[in-house]
Amino acid sequence: MKSGIGYAAMMLALAGLLSATPSQxxxxxxxxxxxxxxxxxxxxxxxKAIAEMFDGKRAYEPAAFKAAANALSARTGPALITEFPAGTLGAPSSAKPEIDQKRPEFEALARHIGALAGALAAKAGNAPAAIGDDMRMGAGLPMDGGSLLGKRPNAAEANPATMPAEHLLHLILQDCSSCHSKFRQRQE
Ligand code: HEC
Structure with missing residues (x-):
């Protein structure tokens, strides 16, 4: 079953990452x-690079996969938290002032995506020459994305180290969207 747009691409679109918005x-x-x-x-x-490799829109390269996963890992977790000090929030930045009032929630999101990205980077460090079935979304998970967009019980409890790389990517993209919907405002 091939749909016109891959699940990862859909998540990127939801996260507003495919639209080229001018910077602030x-x-x-x-x-x-x-x-x-x-x-x-x-x-x-x-x-985007990793999503396109999994969607077959870009040639899969173990080195490029590793570099992209490392880039995500290096920019999430504690690094992401320190990028949002008090006094730099609110207009003209797109960071909502609420970040300062909801630090625990913001930092939990940053750490959650950091753990996922760390697990992805660890896997990418041993990336095989070609994408293997074990890197793909598990057979037990819906491929149409339908129920993935809704409530996914136990996802938080699952151990990222045991998840296929593609699944980790999808969870990472969900965290991008979660944080943006709560803590990012568009400056028109
Ligand atoms: C914990 C919160 C959080 C997470 C997680 C997060 N972001 Fe963001 N992101 C923000 C905030 C807040 C801004 C607005 C920053 C500003 O304008 O000062 C932003 C802005 C952006 C921008 C616009 C940058 C610009 O030029 O103005 C892009 C693109 C982006 N994020 C991509 C991502 C991607 C991709 C991910 C996941 C891999 C991600 N973000 C994860 C909070 C987050």
């Missing part, structure tokens, strides 16, 4: 804001 010129003056926006763009490029 108004925030260019704050180096902290500029640096984290650049870092976010690097993450988007890395996630």
């Amino acid at each position: 010129t108004a925030a260019a003056g704050d180096p902290v804001v500029a640096a984290r926006q650049a870092s976010m763009k690097e993450m988007a490029a890395a996630a």
Whole structure:
């Protein structure tokens, strides 16, 4: 069953990562804001590269997979948290001021995606020459994405180290979307 648009591509679209929005010129003056926006763009490029390799839209290269997974891992977790200090939130940045009031929630999201990206990077470190079946979404999981977009009980409890790489990517993309929907506002 091949649909026109892959699940990962759909998640990227949901996360607003496929649309080329102009960057925030108004925030260019704050180096902290500029640096984290650049870092976010690097993450988007890395996630897109991996998604396209799994979707067959880009040639799979173990080295490129590893580099992209490492880029995600390096920019999530504690690194992501330190990119959002108080005093750099709110307009003209797209970071919502609520980040400061909801630090535990924001940091939990950053750590959650960091753990997933770390697991992905560990797998990518031993990436085989070709994408193997064991790297693909498990047979027990729906491939149409339908129920993946809804509540997925036990997902948080599952051990990332035992998940296929493609599944990790999808969970990572969900975290991008979760954080953006809560803590990012579009500056028009
Ligand atoms: C814990 C929260 C959080 C997570 C997780 C997160 N982001 Fe973001 N992201 C933000 C916030 C907040 C902004 C707005 C930053 C600003 O404008 O100062 C942002 C902005 C962006 C931007 C726009 C950058 C620009 O040039 O203005 C892109 C692209 C992006 N994120 C991609 C991603 C991708 C891809 C992922 C997942 C791999 C991800 N983000 C995960 C919080 C998050």
